[in-house]
Amino acid sequence: xxxxxxxxxxxxxxxxxxxxxxxxxxxxxxxxxxxxxxxxxxxxxxxxxxxxxxxxxxxxxxxxxxxxxxxxxxxxxxxxxxxxxxxxxxxxxxxxxxxxxxxxxxxxxxxxxxxxxxxxxxxxxxxxxxxxxxxxxxxxxxxxxxxxxxxxxxxxxxxxxxxxxxxxxxxxxxxxxxxxxxxxxxxxxxxxxxxxxxxxxxxxxxxxxxxxxxxxxxxxxxxxxxxxxxxxxxxxxxxxxxxxxxxxxxxxxxxxxxxxxxxxxxxxxxxxxxxxxxxxxxxxxxxxxxxxxxxxxxxxxxxxxxxxxxxxxxxxxxxxxxxxxxxxxxxxxxxxxxxxxxxxxxxxxxxxxxxxxxxxxxxxxxxxxxxxxxxxxxxxxxxxxxxxxxxxxxxxxxxxxxxxxxxxxxxxxxxxxxxxxxxxxxxxxxxxxxxxxxxxxxxxxxxxxxxxxxxxxxxxxxxxxxxxxxxxxxxxxxxxxxxxxxxxxxxxxxxxxxxxx
Amino acid sequence: xxxxxxxxxxxxxxxxxxxxxxxxxxxxxxxxxxxxxxxxxxxxxxxxxxxxxxxxxxxxxxxxxxxxxxxxxxxxxxxxxxxxxxxxxxxxxxxxxxxxxxxxxxxxxxxxxxxxxxxxxxxx
Numbered sequence: 372x373x374x375x376x377x378x379x380x381x382x383x384x385x386x387x388x389x390x391x392x393x394x395x396x397x398x399x400x401x402x403x404x405x406x407x408x409x410x411x412x413x414x415x416x417x418x419x420x421x422x423x424x425x426x427x428x429x430x431x432x433x434x435x436x437x438x439x440x441x442x443x444x445x446x447x448x449x450x451x452x453x454x455x456x457x458x459x460x461x462x463x464x465x466x467x468x469x470x471x472x473x474x475x476x477x478x479x480x481x482x483x484x485x486x487x488x489x490x491x492x493x494x495x496x497x498x499x500x501x502x503x504x505x506x507x508x509x510x511x512x513x514x515x516x517x518x519x520x521x522x523x524x525x526x527x528x529x530x531x532x533x534x535x536x537x538x539x540x541x542x543x544x545x546x547x548x549x550x551x552x553x554x555x556x557x558x559x560x561x562x563x564x565x566x567x568x569x570x571x572x573x574x575x576x577x578x579x580x581x582x583x584x585x586x587x588x589x590x591x592x593x594x595x596x597x598x599x600x601x602x603x604x605x606x607x608x609x610x611x612x613x614x615x616x617x618x619x620x621x622x623x624x625x626x627x628x629x630x631x632x633x634x635x636x637x638x639x640x641x642x643x644x645x646x647x648x649x650x651x652x653x654x655x656x657x658x659x660x661x662x663x664x665x666x667x668x669x670x671x672x673x674x675x676x677x678x679x680x681x682x683x684x685x686x687x688x689x690x691x692x693x694x695x696x697x698x699x700x701x702x703x704x705x706x707x708x709x710x711x712x713x714x715x716x717x718x719x720x721x722x723x724x725x726x727x728x729x730x731x732x733x734x735x736x737x738x739x740x741x742x743x744x745x746x747x748x749x750x751x752x753x754x755x756x757x758x759x760x761x762x763x764x765x766x767x768x769x770x771x772x773x774x775x776x777x778x779x780x781x782x783x784x785x786x787x788x789x790x791x792x793x794x795x796x797x798x799x800x801x802x803x804x805x806x807x808x809x810x811x812x813x814x815x816x817x818x819x820x821x822x823x824x825x826x827x828x829x830x831x832x833x834x835x836x837x838x839x840x841x842x843x844x845x846x847x848x849x850x851x852x853x854x855x856x857x858x859x860x861x862x863x864x865x866x867x868x869x870x871x872x
Numbered sequence: 873x874x875x876x877x878x879x880x881x882x883x884x885x886x887x888x889x890x891x892x893x894x895x896x897x898x899x900x901x902x903x904x905x906x907x908x909x910x911x912x913x914x915x916x917x918x919x920x921x922x923x924x925x926x927x928x929x930x931x932x933x934x935x936x937x938x939x940x941x942x943x944x945x946x947x948x949x950x951x952x953x954x955x956x957x958x959x960x961x962x963x964x965x966x967x968x969x970x971x972x973x974x975x976x977x978x979x980x981x982x983x984x985x986x987x988x989x990x991x992x993x994x995x996x
Contacts, residue, residue, distance in 0.1 A: 513960045539964075
């Protein structure tokens with residue numbers, strides 16, 4: 372067995388150890404420990420990706436080398452490695468750029484705990500990406516929920532605590548549905564490992580037994596995970612939670628935490644039910660409809676919003692709609708487009724949230740767009756970063772958002788039944804995106820208001836913040852211009868996820 | 873069909889309890905009752921799992937000397953799942969109670985609508 376096969380397990384262990392040991396450290400050491408551990412994990416994930424890319428294989432890692440029915444398993448292919456790499460990198464960048472805001476927003480005694488939660492959050496995301504056992508996935512879904520609620524509540528204002536409790540209640544409804552679905556799955560098949568579940572499900576699909584329970588299980592799993600990833604109409608908790616938290620938390624939650632659950636849903640599609648059986652159960656059609664509605668409604672809510680962070684949060688609802696629409700298309704290219712959009716949104720939305728933070732910094736910390744007139748002139752780098760993020764979300768060529776839209780359109784051509792409605796909603800959603808991002812850009816670049824008390828304020832962002840902004844901008848360009856290898860990796864990764872070695 | 877309903881009465885009870893808990897968690901405005909609803913929901917799932925793992929007339933899955941035949945024991949996996957589930961449920965409940973306590977200290981009410989109204993007043 373190659374040494375690289377240990378990387379998924381070691382990555383999860385490093386993050387969990389970093390979380391535990393940061394209890395012993397003071398707040399600055401905890402931050403360094405968390406970011407250091409994440410850097411090691413990012414490096415290891417890059418090695419794993421390179422190894423899998425070269426060998427073109429995927430592998431199953433038995434925990435403790437116990438054979439299949441008794442031991443727990445991890446599974447890694449190109450898809451998993453690429454997601455793990457992206458998530459860790461986005462996590463590091465968000466934490467580095469949001470460092471000053473964390474110091475300002477969170478009580479000094481709690482800052483150590485904040486980084487503990489961030490390590491734990493990465494740990495649970497990595498476990499969701501790599502796990503091959505559906506009950507382990509449930510446990511890490513809960514850990515993820517608690518850690519995500521924790522980094523919202525860390526700011527400790529009335530607004531964030533209320534947002535957290537709403538987030539927690541919605542998440543618990545989702546967890547309940549997931550747990551009952553897992554129990555039903557175990558009751559029918561007697562398995563918890565995804566490989567065994569897949570063979571049982573293939574038998575059930577062939578014989579036609581338990582058709583109704585299988586559909587209910589798939590529905591519960593899909594709805595449970597859709598609540599947690601804020602698919603319209605289950606998005607009600609998202610704007611207040613993402614809009615009120617500290618900048619790093621907003622970036623992490625919108626950029627990667629929502630996607631962790633979508634990846635688990637994809638694994639359930641591919642590795643538990645098998646893609647063809649999952650499509651026969653028609654649950655994908657439901658997700659398709661919700662996704663289309665989300666693309667429109669998320670943008671409509673965003674147009675009406677005057678609070679910049681809430682607007683970005685509603686934009687996340689629309690973008691999650693795109694991803695579910697791609698999954699619901701039930702075509703191979705649609706699936707690749709959805710996965711590409713996971714990556715594109717993971718590097719664009721943190722950029723927007725962090726840039727918005729820089730812009731609010733030079734506008735007296737007001738979140739209201741009207742108070743931010745000329746902010747992009749006062750903080751030039753944040754202005755450029757926000758512009759690039761907005762253009763990417765609208766779908767201007769050269770940026771990552773365009774590539775995913777391009778592939779969504781191609782994916783819809785493969786499915787004639789859904790083609791027309793997809794194209795219309797895509798066009799409408801693009802117009803709506805432009806309708807709320809462009810006025811904000813205009814306001815940001817207007818000349819300074821003479822009466823504004825902030826007109827002489829200069830940005831005082833640290834070197835770290837500035838370098839992260841530049842890295843995010845470059846990543847956006849790279850993903851927008853040189854997308855072909857990424858698409859190829861996702862195509863192969865999805866094949867591996869479906870069982871081809 | 874009625875036959876199955878009568879033999880699987882524990883599962884029926886579990887599903888009813890699950891729905892009670894789920895709707896309480898979703899619709900009740902009182903935060904404490906929401907948490908109670910969550911606990912009913914999770915306990916219902918544990919009941920379901922425990923019922924699925926039990927095989928009539930067999931022993932608890934603890935090895936007794938001289939009885940090495942696995943057919944003498946019930947399935948231990950659902951019990952392990954229930955234990956893990958209880959751990960998760962307890963930690964979530966603790967976290968939710970801590971949040972509710974914080975909100976009650978700040979706003980003096982457990983009613984979610986009132987709290988939302990009060991926070992809106994704070995930020996406009």
